[in-house]
Amino acid sequence: MTNQPVSWRNVLLKALVLFLVANLLFAATDPRPALGRLSLYNRLFPGRLRLPYGERPDLAYNLSLNNLEAMFASHEIAQPRPAETRRVVLIGDSATWGYLLRPEQTLAARLKQRGFQVYNLGYPTLSATKDLLLLQYALRCQPDLIIWLVTLESLPLDKQLTSPIVQKNAAEARRLIADFNLRQLNLPAEDRMAALWSRTLWGARRDLADLFWLQMYGILWAGTGIDQYYPAAYDPPQSDLEADQTFHGLQPPTLRADDLALDVLAAGVQMAGATPVLLVNEPIYLSQGKNSDLRYNFFYPRWAYDQYRQLLAEHCQQAGWRCLDAWNWTPAAEFTNSAIHRSPAGEQQLAEALAPVIQEILGGR
Amino acid sequence: MTLPQILVFATLALWVGRWTPARPWLLLAISVLAIYWTQPALPIRGLDFWLPTATLAVTIWVWGIARPERKEPPATGEADAAPRAPHLPARVLEFLRRGDQDGRAALLIAALILGLGATRYLGPLCCVTPSRPPEFWQIAVGVGGAALLAFALRRFAAGRRGALEGAVWALLAVFILLKTDPLAQAAALGLRALTGQSQAMASALDIRWLGFSYVAFRLIHTLRDRLAGRLPDLSLAAFVTYIIFFPAFTAGPIDRVQRFSKEFAGKPDWSGFERILWGVFKKFALADTLALVALNGVNASQVIHPGWLWVLVYAYALRIYFDFSGYTDIAIGLGRLMGFHLPENFERPYLKPNLTTFWNAWHITLAQWFRAYWFNPLTRALRTGRWQPPLSVVILLGQLSTMLLIGLWHGVTWNFALWGLWHGVGLFVHNRWSEATKARFASLNDHPAAQRFLAVVGALATFHYVALGWVWFALPSAALSWQTLLKLFGG
Numbered sequence: 001m002t003n004q005p006v007s008w009r010n011v012l013l014k015a016l017v018l019f020l021v022a023n024l025l026f027a028a029t030d031p032r033p034a035l036g037r038l039s040l041y042n043r044l045f046p047g048r049l050r051l052p053y054g055e056r057p058d059l060a061y062n063l064s065l066n067n068l069e070a071m072f073a074s075h076e077i078a079q080p081r082p083a084e085t086r087r088v089v090l091i092g093d094s095a096t097w098g099y100l101l102r103p104e105q106t107l108a109a110r111l112k113q114r115g116f117q118v119y120n121l122g123y124p125t126l127s128a129t130k131d132l133l134l135l136q137y138a139l140r141c142q143p144d145l146i147i148w149l150v151t152l153e154s155l156p157l158d159k160q161l162t163s164p165i166v167q168k169n170a171a172e173a174r175r176l177i178a179d180f181n182l183r184q185l186n187l188p189a190e191d192r193m194a195a196l197w198s199r200t201l202w203g204a205r206r207d208l209a210d211l212f213w214l215q216m217y218g219i220l221w222a223g224t225g226i227d228q229y230y231p232a233a234y235d236p237p238q239s240d241l242e243a244d245q246t247f248h249g250l251q252p253p254t255l256r257a258d259d260l261a262l263d264v265l266a267a268g269v270q271m272a273g274a275t276p277v278l279l280v281n282e283p284i285y286l287s288q289g290k291n292s293d294l295r296y297n298f299f300y301p302r303w304a305y306d307q308y309r310q311l312l313a314e315h316c317q318q319a320g321w322r323c324l325d326a327w328n329w330t331p332a333a334e335f336t337n338s339a340i341h342r343s344p345a346g347e348q349q350l351a352e353a354l355a356p357v358i359q360e361i362l363g364g365r
Numbered sequence: 366m367t368l369p370q371i372l373v374f375a376t377l378a379l380w381v382g383r384w385t386p387a388r389p390w391l392l393l394a395i396s397v398l399a400i401y402w403t404q405p406a407l408p409i410r411g412l413d414f415w416l417p418t419a420t421l422a423v424t425i426w427v428w429g430i431a432r433p434e435r436k437e438p439p440a441t442g443e444a445d446a447a448p449r450a451p452h453l454p455a456r457v458l459e460f461l462r463r464g465d466q467d468g469r470a471a472l473l474i475a476a477l478i479l480g481l482g483a484t485r486y487l488g489p490l491c492c493v494t495p496s497r498p499p500e501f502w503q504i505a506v507g508v509g510g511a512a513l514l515a516f517a518l519r520r521f522a523a524g525r526r527g528a529l530e531g532a533v534w535a536l537l538a539v540f541i542l543l544k545t546d547p548l549a550q551a552a553a554l555g556l557r558a559l560t561g562q563s564q565a566m567a568s569a570l571d572i573r574w575l576g577f578s579y580v581a582f583r584l585i586h587t588l589r590d591r592l593a594g595r596l597p598d599l600s601l602a603a604f605v606t607y608i609i610f611f612p613a614f615t616a617g618p619i620d621r622v623q624r625f626s627k628e629f630a631g632k633p634d635w636s637g638f639e640r641i642l643w644g645v646f647k648k649f650a651l652a653d654t655l656a657l658v659a660l661n662g663v664n665a666s667q668v669i670h671p672g673w674l675w676v677l678v679y680a681y682a683l684r685i686y687f688d689f690s691g692y693t694d695i696a697i698g699l700g701r702l703m704g705f706h707l708p709e710n711f712e713r714p715y716l717k718p719n720l721t722t723f724w725n726a727w728h729i730t731l732a733q734w735f736r737a738y739w740f741n742p743l744t745r746a747l748r749t750g751r752w753q754p755p756l757s758v759v760i761l762l763g764q765l766s767t768m769l770l771i772g773l774w775h776g777v778t779w780n781f782a783l784w785g786l787w788h789g790v791g792l793f794v795h796n797r798w799s800e801a802t803k804a805r806f807a808s809l810n811d812h813p814a815a816q817r818f819l820a821v822v823g824a825l826a827t828f829h830y831v832a833l834g835w836v837w838f839a840l841p842s843a844a845l846s847w848q849t850l851l852k853l854f855g856g
Contacts, residue, residue: 008635059663212654219658219680223673 027199035211036069039078045218047076048227049103050120051134052214056229061220065210066168068137074214077119077141086362088118089138091131091268092149095282095340096122098347100234103227105344107149110351116358119143125163126154128264129185132176133166135268139275145361146272147354148265149282151340152308153299155260156248160185171195180267184258234337238298239289247304255307262315269321276361279323281312283330283350285339297339322361329353366403366615368649371695374399374611375641378702382633388703389629392610393470393602397421397477398493399611404575406495409553410560414482414498415507416574420609421474422511423536427584428604429519430528431591470602471515475508526592533588536581543574545777576614578774582734583608587622589738599626612699616692618710619730631704640701644694647687655684662841665849674853681839682832686715689728715831718823719799720791723831731771740767760796765789775838780846784837791830 041047051071054062065071072078081087090096090108097120098106108120121138123130128150135146153159160166166173170187177185197203221227245252250259269277284305285297295301309325316323334346342350366374381391400417407413482504485497498504522528542548549569556571557564587604590596599607599622607625659681660674668674690711700707712726724732744763747754754762765786772785809815833850840846 058657213657216654216657219673219676220664223670223677224664224667225669226667 023200023202026201026204027196030199032067032204032207032211033069035208036067036071037073039070039073040215040218041074042076042079045222047079048074048221049076049109050097050106050227051075051123052227053097053124054228057213057217060227060229061217061224062227063210063213063217064164065207065214066165067207067211068133068165068169068172070211070214072137072141074218075119075121077121077138081142082117085117086144087141088116088145088147088358088362089121089141089143090118090147090149091135091138092122092282093126093131093151093154093340094122094124095151095342096120096149097124098122098228099124099338099341100228100230100336101342101344101347102230103225105347107342107347107351107354110347111355111358114351114355116355116362122149123165125165126151127159127161127163127166128154128261128268129160129173129176129182130163130166132180132264132268132271133169133173135271136172136176139272143275145358146268146275146277147280147358148268148277149280150265151282151284151299152260152305153340155262155264155308157184157259157261158248160261160264161187176267180263180270182261182263182267184261184263236337237285237287237335237339239287239292241287241289241291241295241298243291243294245294245301245303247301250304252301252303255304255311257311257315260308260311262311265315265321266319269319276322278357278361279312279316279321280354281309281323281325281327282340283326283328283342283346285330285335286328286332288332299339324354324357326350326353366692366695368645370403371641371645374699375638375702378612378637378699379633382703385630385704389600389602389606390473392606392629392703393473394477396606396609396611396614397474398481400576400609400614401481401495402493403611403615404495405573407571407573408562408566409556409571410562411499411503412556412572413495414504416572416577418478418504418507418511420574420576420580421478421605422515424580424584424605424608425471425474425511425515425601426518427532427588427608428599428601429515430522430525430532431587431596432519432523432604433591433596433598434524467601470600470605471512473602474605475512478508479504524591529588529592533585536584536588540578540581541777543572543577544773544775576609579614579617579619580608582619582731583622585738586619586734590622595623597623597626603629610700610705612696612705613707616689616696617728617730618693618696618708619734620707624708625705628705631706633704634701634706637698637701640694640698642698644691644696644698646691647694648691652684652688652691655680655687659684660836660839660849662839662845665840665845668852671853671855674849678832678836678853681835682715682828685835685838686711715828716824717827718820719827720788720795720830721799723827724788724792731774735767735771739770740764743767757797761793764792764796768792779843780837780840783843783846784834787834787837791834 048062052062052074053064054060055064057063077087077089088111090111096107098108103109106120106122108118108122111118119138119141121134123134131148131150131154135148138146161173170190174187174190176182177187201208247255265279269279284300286292287295287297293302296305305327309327312323313325315321329350330342330346331349334343334349335341336343377395381388381395384391400420401414404413404417407416479501481494482498482501484494485499485501518528542552546569549572550567553567553569553571554564557567587596587608603626604622607620607622610620610625613620658677660677661681664677665674668677693710697707697709708730710729710731712729714723714726717723717726740763743766744759747759747762766789768787768789769782769785771788772781772783775781775784806819809819833853836849836853837843837846840849
């Protein structure tokens with residue numbers, strides 16, 4: 001062997017070429033979905049009881065990521081389906097996910113305690129289109145019943161595409177919009193250069209780091225059973241309200257069906273095919289404070305919410321959907337920090353009310 | 366050090382490595398600026414400027430006291446200087462060469478401090494300091510006062526035993542103040558009162574004096590060596606550069622001044638790059654990732670299953686190793702780019718077959734420092750003094766006290782003390798065990814397989830002893846540490 005001096009220029013040049021090739025190869029193949037399916041959850045660590053979401057990863061041992069494959073692979077629903085069981089999946093917003101609740105206190109957990117094989121696939125952020133995106137993945141797990149908890153705030157058109165998970169999975173969202181002819185939703189066309197860049201190794205570095213961190217946090221999830229940061233204190237739902245009657249720019253007195261993304265709900269039911277879907281208008285906090293004659297709570301003016309309930313009921317009847325209007329099923333004292341987040345006791349009450357309905361639907365199958 | 370800082374330091378190191386004649390001056394200037402740049406922002410007004418300034422002042426005062434009597438030109442690293450070059454830096458160097466070297470170094474330091482102070486008037490937040498520097502007149506007064514004291518010390522206290530010993534005690538006193546939370550908090554209260562800030566917000570964290578631990582160790586080393594007559598005659602520039610050498614300022618290693626001072630004209634070694642890359646990988650990829658799941662005061666009480674608690678303890682053990690040895694790699698790599706060969710601080714410590722060899726491989730320069738300035742003098746005194754205890758007692762006292770002091774160096778808390786004692790007891794037990802079994806194990810010299818087996822068992826046992834020791838180190842209270850240890854064993 002001869003000791004030749006190192007040519008740093010050549011080293012740098014080769015490194016640069018290799019870096020470019022690796023980036024282009026990564027962009028061409030985009031292995032992120034495949035990488036997302038590689039998971040230590042349900043193997044080394046127990047599957048998570050709800051989809052990964054975390055604003056304080058260091059304290060929640062959980063994090064928000066955009067890779068839907070990874071999110072589902074980390075969930076307990078990714079386990080092989082046991083024989084002779086019937087799977088019930090819950091789709092919905094942060095109330096279904098169980099904001100401020102421990103995994104064993106959520107609606108899904110309460111229903112599980114009543115003997116149903118229930119999976120919590122709720123995910124924070126209010127958007128029916130986000131729910132549709134998740135429903136697509138939920139259906140791969142062959143559920144026997146889908147319970148879709150919705151609220152008016154998930155249905156305004158301007159809320160549909162703002163959820164980060166929809167934004168970061170824009171290609172899939174576009175496909176759903178096209179497949180189900182959701183004409184009211186307008187997701188801007190893909191910027192090809194930006195999309196290509198985001199698929200390179202460099203552009204996707206954050207996504208890759210998230211995948212890795214999700215696996216690392218599996219250790220603490222397995223060790224502690226904690227998947228959420230619980231603040232020591234929080235403000236209760238606002239009781240004294242502004243006299244404002246507008247709702248997402250809409251003025252009273254009339255809320256039209258076209259103002260809401262009801263066709264997204266229809267798309268969900270259509271996507272589910274033979275699998276029954278139970279649409280639940282989830283409970284809301286009913287304020288007794290100032291201006292409560294004009295508004296039910298921080299989210300909803302009375303005129304808009306009342307008409308939404310009527311519109312939803314009409315749609316359910318016309319389309320033959322199974323629907324439950326649970327809007328006032330939870331007492332005001334059983335809400336935690338918002339007009340939709342329920343307390344452990346609130347979840348228990350809702351589970352008790354839902355159980356016979358679930359039993360009836362599953363019993364008929 | 367952050368990644369951008371490492372990148373800037375590596376670029377500067379490359380540049381400094383090219384300029385052999387100007388290297389001592391460039392190193393001095395960069396190191397002075399670096400201690401301001403790396404100092405974290407502090408809530409007490411102006412303190413993040415005054416602390417680096419105090420580092421420089423204390424260093425210059427100690428140089429004034431410790432400087433040996435001068436018989437010939439001091440070692441500056443300029444001995445191998447190349448002849449005059451037509452480049453601007455070389456011309457500046459030529460200009461600086463005229464007149465008293467130490468005076469020029471002092472002027473350069475003062476100019477840099479005042480220059481940094483003047484950035485206060487450049488914009489909302491400029492350049493190097495973590496927050497806006499204090500008023501310029503305050504800095505000028507501070508620098509003037511420090512210079513006067515330096516002059517007085519050099520003139521009236523240089524080489525005096527009382528001054529040298531007093532300086533050691535003063536450094537230890539500041540060290541204890543910074544490392545003892547109630548004292549640091551009291552100091553924060555005083556400083557807040559001085560600056561007219563809310564005293565209700567006072568916290569020990571208000572006084573985070575970056576690098577002081579290592580600065581104090583190097584200064585005490587020079588003072589003790591001066592007392593022993595072993596300190597070489599160094600110029601002010603060389604001395605200050607040794608104390609605040611920017612690659613090793615924040616996390617060591619603690620080099621010996623005798624060795625360091627010979628390397629000012631060393632040949633740059635490009636292998637430094639590789640070492641920096643390894644260090645960056647260890648620190649930012651491995652250690653920072655392990656930090657997500659490493660044992661800490663919050664998760665220790667949350668873990669339900671002992672099996673996973675062991676994983677957290679292992680993660681902590683590996684994290685602290687990769688973090689610290691990563692920083693050391695970066696420091697050594699930066700040093701090599703400028704022709705300096707800083708001593709190694711870690712030699713695969715977790716693979717060592719016993720605790721004694723572990724401590725010869727973990728934070729080597731710190732352990733050597735304590736061996737040189739505490740363990741050896743203490744055991745010598747015990748063996749030669751009026752009261753001469755048995756050898757085992759000498760070893761017990763030496764090891765317990767040394768490890769206790771190493772523990773307290775991290776902070777004056779029960780947990781660090783217990784961590785030190787844990788290792789002190791471990792070292793003593795190993796010492797006695799190896800003495801007792803020496804003859805028996807000697808018979809295994811002809812059985813390499815058995816020796817290998819014993820080495821593996823020893824390494825596993827040592828690693829676990831050290832890992833369990835980290836439970837004291839990582840957690841905030843002795844009670845939580847004890848509960849965690851019990852939980853690890855199913856309790």
